[in-house]
Amino acid sequence: MIEKSAPRTQEKTHKIRGKVRLREHLMGWLFVGPFGIVFLALLIAPLAYALYLSLFQKKLIGGTSFVFLDNYVKAFTDPSFLSGSWFVIRFSLVSIPLQIIVALALALILDAVTSMFTRFSRLMIFLPYAIPTVIGAVMWGFLYSKSFGPLSDIFGLLGTAPPDFLGSNLIFYGLVNVVTWQWAGYYMIILYAALQGIDPALYEAARMDGAGKWQVALRIKIPLIAPALLLILVFSLIGTLQFFNEPQILRSLAAGTIGPDFTPNMYAYQQAFALANFNYGSAISFALGGIVFVGVYAFLFFTRKRRSFL
Amino acid sequence: MNKKWLSAAAKLAAATVLASVLAACSAGGGGGTNTASGSGASNCTNTIPKKNLPVVTMWGWYPNMQLVVDNFNKQNGEVQVCWTNVGQGSDEYDKFQTAISAGTGAPDVIMIEMDRIPTFQIQNALVDIKKYGFDAVKADYSEGAWKDVSVGDAVYGVPVDGGPMAMIYRKDIFEKYDITPPKTWAEYEQAAQKIKDAGGPAFGDFAANVSALTMALQIQKGAAPFTYDPAQQSSVGVKLNDQGSKDVLDYWGRLAKNGLVGTQDQFTPEYISGVINGKYATYISAAWAPGYLTGAGVGKGEDTGKFAVAPLPQWDADHPVQVNWGGSAFSVTSQAKNPELAAKVAYGLYADKESLTDGWTNQIIFPLNLKALNDPEFVNLKVAFFDGQQANKEVYVPAANAYKGVTYSPFGQYYFDAMTKQVSALIEGSVTGAQAADRLQEDVAKYAKEQGFTVQ
Numbered sequence: 026m027i028e029k030s031a032p033r034t035q036e037k038t039h040k041i042r043g044k045v046r047l048r049e050h051l052m053g054w055l056f057v058g059p060f061g062i063v064f065l066a067l068l069i070a071p072l073a074y075a076l077y078l079s080l081f082q083k084k085l086i087g088g089t090s091f092v093f094l095d096n097y098v099k100a101f102t103d104p105s106f107l108s109g110s111w112f113v114i115r116f117s118l119v120s121i122p123l124q125i126i127v128a129l130a131l132a133l134i135l136d137a138v139t140s141m142f143t144r145f146s147r148l149m150i151f152l153p154y155a156i157p158t159v160i161g162a163v164m165w166g167f168l169y170s171k172s173f174g175p176l177s178d179i180f181g182l183l184g185t186a187p188p189d190f191l192g193s194n195l196i197f198y199g200l201v202n203v204v205t206w207q208w209a210g211y212y213m214i215i216l217y218a219a220l221q222g223i224d225p226a227l228y229e230a231a232r233m234d235g236a237g238k239w240q241v242a243l244r245i246k247i248p249l250i251a252p253a254l255l256l257i258l259v260f261s262l263i264g265t266l267q268f269f270n271e272p273q274i275l276r277s278l279a280a281g282t283i284g285p286d287f288t289p290n291m292y293a294y295q296q297a298f299a300l301a302n303f304n305y306g307s308a309i310s311f312a313l314g315g316i317v318f319v320g321v322y323a324f325l326f327f328t329r330k331r332r333s334f335l
Numbered sequence: 336m337n338k339k340w341l342s343a344a345a346k347l348a349a350a351t352v353l354a355s356v357l358a359a360c361s362a363g364g365g366g367g368t369n370t371a372s373g374s375g376a377s378n379c380t381n382t383i384p385k386k387n388l389p390v391v392t393m394w395g396w397y398p399n400m401q402l403v404v405d406n407f408n409k410q411n412g413e414v415q416v417c418w419t420n421v422g423q424g425s426d427e428y429d430k431f432q433t434a435i436s437a438g439t440g441a442p443d444v445i446m447i448e449m450d451r452i453p454t455f456q457i458q459n460a461l462v463d464i465k466k467y468g469f470d471a472v473k474a475d476y477s478e479g480a481w482k483d484v485s486v487g488d489a490v491y492g493v494p495v496d497g498g499p500m501a502m503i504y505r506k507d508i509f510e511k512y513d514i515t516p517p518k519t520w521a522e523y524e525q526a527a528q529k530i531k532d533a534g535g536p537a538f539g540d541f542a543a544n545v546s547a548l549t550m551a552l553q554i555q556k557g558a559a560p561f562t563y564d565p566a567q568q569s570s571v572g573v574k575l576n577d578q579g580s581k582d583v584l585d586y587w588g589r590l591a592k593n594g595l596v597g598t599q600d601q602f603t604p605e606y607i608s609g610v611i612n613g614k615y616a617t618y619i620s621a622a623w624a625p626g627y628l629t630g631a632g633v634g635k636g637e638d639t640g641k642f643a644v645a646p647l648p649q650w651d652a653d654h655p656v657q658v659n660w661g662g663s664a665f666s667v668t669s670q671a672k673n674p675e676l677a678a679k680v681a682y683g684l685y686a687d688k689e690s691l692t693d694g695w696t697n698q699i700i701f702p703l704n705l706k707a708l709n710d711p712e713f714v715n716l717k718v719a720f721f722d723g724q725q726a727n728k729e730v731y732v733p734a735a736n737a738y739k740g741v742t743y744s745p746f747g748q749y750y751f752d753a754m755t756k757q758v759s760a761l762i763e764g765s766v767t768g769a770q771a772a773d774r775l776q777e778d779v780a781k782y783a784k785e786q787g788f789t790v791q
Contacts, residue, residue: 085457085745086569086787172608193763278603281543281759285752298429299748301436301458 079307089304096308105286106309110316113288117265120201124261125254127205128212133242135213136220147217154211162274165203166191191279203271208264212257219253220246255328259321266317269294289313379417384408388415389673391680394431395446395665396423397495398630399699403690407683414676416444416684424448428748434670435460443671444680448663449483449492450547450743453563455666456486457745462667463489467678475686480703482740484664487565492664493681496700498621499734500551500647500658503628506722507641508536508616516645520586523617523648527595530616537597539617540609541587543759544600546751548619551658552587553580554741556650561744562791570789571745573780576772584768588761598762607631611638619647621660622731625720626698640722644730657737662703701731708732746782753778 054061082092100106131150135143153161168174169190180187190199223246231241247254269290276283276291285295289309297306381404383390391414397403404418419442421430428451434440435458447455455461469490473481476494484492504516512530517523527538542548550560556579562572574580590596597615599606609615610633618624625642628634634642649655665684671677685691685700691707694700698720707713714732717723744750757771757778766774780790 084785084787167604170605170608172605172612172614193759278600278605280600280755281598281762284756284759295752298433299425299752300746301432303436 075307075310078304079311081304083302083304096305097312099305100308100312105292106289106312109286109289109292110313113266113268116197116200116268117262119197120204121258121261121265123201124205124209124212125257127209128216128257129247129254131209131213132216132220133246135217136246137238137242147214151210151214153207153209154214156207158207158270159274161207162203162271165199165206165271166275166278169199191275191282193282196275196279196282200271200275204265208261212261215257216250216253219250223249259324262321262324263317266313266320289316378419380420381405381408381416381418383415383417385412385415388413389676390415390417391444391671391673391677392417392419392442393444393446393665393680393684394419394421394427394442396420396427397446397663397685397694397699399690399693399697402693403685406687406690407680407685410687411683414679416680431455431460431668439670441668441670443668443673443677444684445666445668446495446663447492447666448661449494450741451747452484452491452664452666453486453743453745454747456489456491456565457568460669461491462669462671462674462678463491464493464667464674464678464681465490467667467675468682472682472686475705476703477705477708477736477738479659479735479738479740483659483662483743484666486563489565492666493686494662494664494703495685496623496662496694497703497735497738498623498659498661499701499731499738500619500621500660501726501730501734502645502647503618503620503624503642504645505613505616505638505641506643508613511535512616514616517648518646519652520648520650524586524590524595527590527616528593531593531595536614536616537595538615539590539596539619540601540606540615541591541596541598541758541762542601542606543598543755543762544602546754546758548601548660549583549587549754549758551660552619553583555647555656555658556580556583557656558583559742560750561742563742563745569787570791571783572791573744573776573783575779576769576776581769581772584758584761584771586768588768588771591762592764607633611636613638613641621662622701622735623661623698625718625726626700629698629720634720643721643724644726646730646734655737657734657739659738659741662701701735703735708735746779746786749782750779753782 079096080091080093081089082095083089135147135150156164169176171177171187171189174187176187176190188195190196190202227245227249228241231245236244267290268288272283272287273291273294276285276287285299286292290313293306293309293313295306296302296309379392381401385408393404393416395418400418400420404416408415421427427445428447431441431445431447435455441460452461465488472493480494480497481490484490484494502516508514508530509516512533512535514526514529517526523538530536530538550558553560558574558577558579560573560575560580562574564570587596591598597609599609607628610618610628618628625634625644628642634640646655647657665681667674667677667681685694686704686706688706691700691702691704692710692712695702695707695713695716698718702708702713714728715725716727718726753775757766757775760766760774761768761771783790
């Protein structure tokens with residue numbers, strides 16, 4: 026009896042399971058649906074359209090023609106695109122380590138020190154991130170002013186002319202400063218949250234073994250928040266390679282220093298919206314996307330052992 | 336000290352709003368920026384009084400646009416205007432450009448600076464309005480004004496305001512260093528040297544971001560940067576490295592190198608603060624400048640009544656050449672549903688006495704309409720900004736009358752950006768003026784070829 030019925034029950038459960046699975050599948054798609062539609066309509070479709078546009082060339086005289094990859098060949102031999110790309114790469118190499126060191130130092134201090142000012146300091150350090158990029162850039166534009174900013178007052182006391190952070194010599198550092206000011210606080214919060222997640226028992230154990238505060242920070246805390254560090258590294262790498270807002274805003278104060286091809290994103294914007302060359306603008310965007318992809322992929326590849334967040 | 340700093344900062348904050356969006360355009364003024372698309376008649380900034388009439392949509396940014404539109408709508412029994420301000424200068428052009436590329440979204444009538452007309456015309460974005468009542472208003476404008484809005488024989492806009500150029504200067508600085516207004520550019524340089532030797536401020540400013548001004552100064556020395564015949568649309572003449580153009584760049588490059596003039600970007604709070612504080616003895620600019628400067632807070636505090644104006648210095652005092660910077664027109668777009676009706680608006684708007692008078696008394700425009708230009712009240716106006724000087728009679732009207740018009744390029748945006756790049760390099764000292772002109776020629780000619788033109 027039992028032996029006989031066993032295959033039947035199995036068959037039955039199989040059937041039921043199949044039905045359940047189908048229903049689960051349907052439910053799954055239903056839940057993913059709203060996101061999927063938005064994802065397709067607002068991300069994949071525009072990307073595909075831009076890719077399609079980038080394969081054509083539109084001339085003022087002669088109209089539009091299919092040129093396949095010519096726009097990409099042009100982009101990678103275009104001094105404007107290349108110098109813009111080189112600028113953002115150099116910018117990444119300087120500004121990203123700086124931001125991360127500042128954020129890490131602040132996070133470690135706030136984690137180690139507990140006083141009534143910790144909370145206040147945390148908020149204050151985070152505050153720049155809450156200020157819209159555009160307003161932050163305008164504000165720094167004023168602070169950098171040679172004639173009415175605080176710089177002129179400070180250097181006036183010393184009897185020298187203030188440095189011109191909007192001039193072509195110092196604009197690099199002027200922008201590094203703006204970006205660090207804006208983002209270090211945000212990264213600090215991410216690292217701080219990661220630090221809070223560490224089991225305090227580990228510190229106790231380390232102390233029992235004779236580790237000082239420095240050693241706890243260097244050998245326990247930093248290795249344990251390495252995944253968070255990696256995460257903010259990738260964030261900042263992508264963000265910096267797509268540099269746009271700050272230079273675009275400061276351009277209205279220093280058009281001579283910051284050309285329309287200052288960064289690849291600005292160049293794409295100029296081509297598409299000022300020169301009506303959507304095709305080449307799309308090609309530049311995709312070429313930049315390629316650079317970002319290669320950069321991030323290479324980075325993840327070299328750090329793959331510690332990669333636990335992806 | 337602190338208080339002074341604050342008030343300066345407040346003034347300059349107001350100035351930024353204007354300055355950041357103003358690039359060589361006709362007049363200053365705030366005004367809300369309405370980003371709504373102007374193609375629908377449902378979202379006008381103004382209220383349409385006669386609701387049963389057909390409506391023409393338009394974009395424009397004159398500070399007194401509301402009044403001008405109201406005047407038109409009140410006086411017209413045939414058509415009503417629905418106006419929106421989508422931003423000044425580049426902001427508006429970028430939106431218009433996007434609408435052209437999209438094939439929809441442009442207004443029926445649009446305000447554009449005259450040097451941009453060929454840029455949009457070549458994309459077939461504007462309508463030739465010659466057949467829609469041109470003869471009736473032909474006599475209302477000078478020949479030079481018509482030339483600036485024409486491409487070949489076709490007329491693509493109705494001139495509204497112009498920018499005859501002159502030299503604005505600080506009377507207090509000129510008196511202190513015992514200088515009379517220079518009549519030639521050679522005298523200008525000598526005066527600059529004299530002030531510098533005496534430890535005075537910069538004599539003027541040579542900025543990278545005002546390509547339209549640099550172009551005007553080159554035209555004064557005989558440059559004819561572009562030749563362009565719409566009958567042969569595929570061919571364009573580009574001549575940016577003729578001797579005149581080189582000389583002008585060399586001249587200003589030398590002045591900048593010797594520290595005789597500043598190199599601050601114009602239309603920035605930094606520059607305006609310099610003007611207010613007497614850091615520049617002269618401001619080479621156009622007839623809209625007093626209005627712009629007043630709007631930016633100049634001539635209202637300690638610097639009240641310190642400004643005066645003199646004719647633009649010349650290369651050859653015996654053969655003076657007058658040039659123009661900025662100035663705008665109303666054009667009919669090819670997306671207009673009813674071009675004839677739209678042309679009526681373009682011709683009629685800002686052409687009635689009431690609007691024109693409001694424009695020039697408030698220093699919003701230097702009118703090109705001869706009804707205003709020949710109005711004795713306008714000519715004899717004692718301009719408050721210039722401490723009661725009859726600036727129109729003495730300087731601006733003669734300059735406007737002697738202006739011959741220019742052929743602008745069909746890729747104005749690219750040309751101006753490329754010029755900014757070269758002037759920036761010239762200021763830095765990495766190229767000479769002549770080299771800058773050669774590189775500019777190479778750059779722009781290459782772009783023209785890429786765009787399918789035959790370059791002559």
